Amino acid sequence: MPSAQLTALHNELKRAFDSPAGEQKCAPLLAQLKVRLAEAGLLLPDRNAKLEDLVFTREILEIGAFWSIRTRNVPSFDRYFSQLQTYYTDYRSLLPPSPREFPILGLNLIRLLTQNRIADFHTMLESLPQRNTDEVYENPYIKHPVNVERWLMEGSYSKVWNAREEAPAEEYKFFVDSLMGTIRNEIASCEESAYDSLPLKDAATLLFFTNKSDVVTFSQQRGWQVDFVSETINFATKGEEKIEIPKQKLIAANLKYARELEQIV
Known part of the structure; x- marks a missing residue:
């Protein structure tokens, strides 16, 4: 059983996590x-660990994973998720x-999408607990990133944009916003x-912005010229790259090749 000090810290953590600004x-x-958990040997537990200690540690790590997303700290989320993998796989039985397991698994899936790690996304998807395959894929926390991945592959960016409002948990919106940033840059390049x-107005629609000030800020970041009188965006012109073709060398090489062919014949 966890020590009194560990239990007190755990209860304080839960109160802070559940408070509006904790x-x-x-x-x-x-x-x-x-x-404290490392000192007790619970961060890397063995098979002799007590059940209640494992459940206790798992809950702390899960709170840490959610806290990481709420504070926009993706590397911290990666670390907590890696530690939770032991509890979600080795100790599942x-x-x-x-x-909290499926919400965290879903967050990790959508994190992989934001990092364009599509192969890892499918590997992780295939490794999900297979108690009932249909039930797993219909789980709202898993279904959401699966849909987002499909829409990205289809190029249905408007559906990805709408996915923010369909997020099964508030933490998912952080990753959808990150995805939209990547999508906007791709559209802007086109x-x-x-x-x-x-x-x-048309640029705002294409880039999924809801007000002009956001379009202007984005345009300035891209180096575009905004004409406020005509309300147009002028894209910075890029000079065409001139590639010099070494004509004389090519002609000489072809003639030499022709002479060698004649000698062979």
């Missing part, structure tokens, strides 16, 4: 708890199901190549 309080509590200029 993110700042969670950081030192998580740091203290991880030190020993531990009772966790209500606009630069296809148009000399665009009306401000």
Whole structure:
């Protein structure tokens, strides 16, 4: 059974995590708890660990994973998820199901999408618990990233944009916003190549912006010229690259090749 000090810190962490503005309080509590868990040998548990100790540690790591996303700290989420993998795989048959498991697995899937790690996404998808395949894929926390991946492959960016409002948990919106940033840059590159200029309103629609100020800020970041009088965006023209073809060398090489062929014949 966890010590009284560990239990007290754990209860304090849960109160801070559930409070409206408790993110700042969670950081030192998580740091203290991880030190205590490491000293107790629970961060890397063995088969002799007690069931209640494993459940206790798993809950702390799950809170840490959610806290990481709420504070926009993706590397921290990666570390917590790596530590949770032991509990979600090696100890699955020993531990009772966790209500936070599928939300965290889904967050990891959509994180892989934001990093364009499509192969890892499918590998992780195939390694999900297969108690009931249909049930797993219909789970809202898994179904959401699966749909987002399909829409990305289809180029259905409007559906990805709408996925933010369909997110099964608030933490998912952070990753969808990150995806939209990548998508906007891809669309912007296409606009630069296809148009000399665009009306401000049309650019906002294509880039999924809801107000002009966001379009103007984005345009300035891309180095575009915004004409506020005509309300148009002029894309920076790129000079065509001139490739010099070494004509004389090519002609000489072809003639030499022809002479060698004649000698062979």
